[in-house]
Amino acid sequence: MRYDCLIVDDEIELAETTCEYFNLFDVSSAYVTNAEACRDFLRENTVSMLLLDINLGGESGFQLCKELRLTTGIPILFISARSSEDDVLVALDIGGDDYIHKPYTLRVLLAKVKAVLKRYGNESSSEPESIQGGPVQINPDLRRASVNGVPLKLKTMEYKLISYFILNKNRVIPKEELFTAVWGDVFAGDGTLNVHIRHLREKIEQNPNDPQYIKTIWGIGYAFEDK
Structure with a gap:
């Protein structure tokens, strides 16, 4: 299946709430709560962008981002409660496209996601497979x-x-x-x-x-x- 956004966050309630809110406003979304589930999801589905937390239980969102960047150029927006400048710089340096601090406002986050999707999301849907x-x-x-x-x-x-x-x-x-x-x-x-x-x-x-x-x-x- 094709989704606009995949949310990768081990805060289950927040991930679920964000996903429901996005779907309510016609941004087709799904969520997973760990890195391995993200890998499995991307093997079976196509997404236009990711919202990625840094802390994912036993794995790091930074490492997952570096791994994904070997095979995909989709926008990756980090969402994290970590606010140090070093974290922001690392996130952008390894291939992240933006860094959004928690707690975030759903309305503002939705606006950011829609802006990214408008810029990158679906303009190539009519192009050949490769x-x-x-x-x-x-x-x-x-x-x-x-x-x-x-x-x-x-x-x-x-x-x-x-x-x-x-x-x-x-x-x-x-x-x-x-x-x-x-x-x-x-x-x-x-x-x-x-x-x-x-x-x-x-x-x-x-x-x-x-x-x-x-x-x-x-x-x-x-x-x-x-x-």
């Missing part, structure tokens, strides 16, 4: 990417960027178009784009300093060449 560009294959339904069959560990924006490149391969894409299509209403500049391009080249090119696929078109933007 799309190939050079050595890279993307699966829009699962929001996963691989290079030469090896799963890529991508953050959300990296996944969106490589997907946009492959969907528009062999075409020069101006930087302004990438800002609008990939980042939407989130502020981004040349520095942000350059960092993401460098990271993608390091992950898919044999020689990132002499890229064969993600080409810089000086003064305009970039092109993904699929020869």
